[in-house]
Amino acid sequence: MGSRGRPRGGRDEYEYDDEQDAAADGAAARDPEPEHDVPAEPGGRAERRRLARRVRRRRRTRRAGELPLLVVVALCIALILKTFLVQAFFIPSGSMEQTIRIGDRVLVDKLTPWFGSEVERGDVVVFKDPGGWLGGESVQPAEDPVGIKQIKQTLTFIGLLPSANEQDLIKRVIGVGGDTVKCCDARGRVSVNGSPLDEPYVNPGNVPSEIRFEVQVPAGRIFVMGDHRANSADSRYHLDEAFHGTIDEKDVVGEAVVIAWPFGHWHRLEQPATFRMVPDQARGGRRAPRRRRGGSSFA
Numbered sequence: 046m047g048s049r050g051r052p053r054g055g056r057d058e059y060e061y062d063d064e065q066d067a068a069a070d071g072a073a074a075r076d077p078e079p080e081h082d083v084p085a086e087p088g089g090r091a092e093r094r095r096l097a098r099r100v101r102r103r104r105r106t107r108r109a110g111e112l113p114l115l116v117v118v119a120l121c122i123a124l125i126l127k128t129f130l131v132q133a134f135f136i137p138s139g140s141m142e143q144t145i146r147i148g149d150r151v152l153v154d155k156l157t158p159w160f161g162s163e164v165e166r167g168d169v170v171v172f173k174d175p176g177g178w179l180g181g182e183s184v185q186p187a188e189d190p191v192g193i194k195q196i197k198q199t200l201t202f203i204g205l206l207p208s209a210n211e212q213d214l215i216k217r218v219i220g221v222g223g224d225t226v227k228c229c230d231a232r233g234r235v236s237v238n239g240s241p242l243d244e245p246y247v248n249p250g251n252v253p254s255e256i257r258f259e260v261q262v263p264a265g266r267i268f269v270m271g272d273h274r275a276n277s278a279d280s281r282y283h284l285d286e287a288f289h290g291t292i293d294e295k296d297v298v299g300e301a302v303v304i305a306w307p308f309g310h311w312h313r314l315e316q317p318a319t320f321r322m323v324p325d326q327a328r329g330g331r332r333a334p335r336r337r338r339g340g341s342s343f344a
Contacts (some may be wrong), residue, residue: 092239118221126241131155132298133305134171134213139170139269141215142280150306151215151314155299159217164267164294167300167320168218169326172269178214178278213298216269216279217246220262223326228254235270238326243319248273256281266291 136149145151153171164170220226220237227236234241235253242254251274257279262268268291271277280290303313 050296055298055337063288072139134215134301136215138276140273140277141217142273142276144169144246145215146310147299148307149304149310151301152305153299154302163222164218164297164300164322165314165316166218166221166224166323168219169215169314170267170269171213171215171298171301173296173298174212174214175283175292175296177282179212180278215301216271216277218267219280220268222261222262222264222266224262224323225259225326226262226268226269227259228257237320237323240323244317246272246317248275251275254281256284258284260284260291262291263288264283265294267294267297268292 132153133150133154134153136145136147136151151169151171219235219242225239230232230236230241233242233252235244236242242253245252253258254270260268260280266288268280270279270281276296280292283290301314304310311340
């Protein structure tokens with residue numbers, strides 16, 4: 046009677062079902078189903094993880110979408126800076142040594158002319174080639190390999206790199222409109238409006254000028270010379286041309302204010318003190334001059 050109604054295995058039918066349920070639960074614990082198939086309790090851990098992943102995905106998508114816009118904005122800002130504010134220039138020749146050396150990068154202020162500022166004696170300025178001035182003075186850099194050349198051209202276009210191929214020159218302003226520039230006095234010095242210049246910025250070993258001249262600078266024009274007087278094809282070499290080698294102020298790109306590279310040669314380009322001693326002449330047709338900048342006797 047004790048075994049009547051039981052299966053042959055000797056185990057109760059209910060005990061067998063319980064064992065099967067336990068085995069199924071263990072398998073489920075070892076191999077859980079994907080979270081999206083499991084209904085999550087409101088506010089449960091699975092739901093919080095899913096929300097966190099969703100937020101991270103949205104942030105990544107937003108950043109990826111903003112990147113092109115940021116690049117465009119950065120390029121526009123760089124172009125505005127290059128066009129209206131400041132621009133870097135590469136120095137390919139030694140006409141301004143030792144003040145500015147071959148390979149230096151200078152930053153040129155292009156903003157102050159927009160506020161009525163004028164070119165002053167002693168300023169170092171970058172100006173467009175009036176025609177034929179670059180011959181024999183420029184030194185072209187070595188050709189870059191393909192790929193590097195295109196990258197440099199792009200960075201140059203947006204103003205992040207100075208161009209080595211600009212048709213521009215850099216010189217020091219000796220006389221402005223209305224001035225009389227003359228060389229040489231009894232001690233071999235250049236004079237402006239009868240005031241001799243003490244020029245410590247002239248390259249060591251150079252005389253102020255081996256060419257004798259006297260020029261009355263027309264209104265709205267400037268007379269320029271390089272600091273390396275023996276290696277500068279400046280206004281002195283174009284005295285027989287129209288306007289006696291002077292430059293139209295409209296061709297001035299801007300004033301060089303600092304040598305930015307290399308770091309070991311970094312310094313500001315200030316107006317030499319010797320020009321503060323020059324008496325002013327009538328500057329017909331010109332605006333009121335700007336306030337003079339202070340500076341040491343060296344550029």
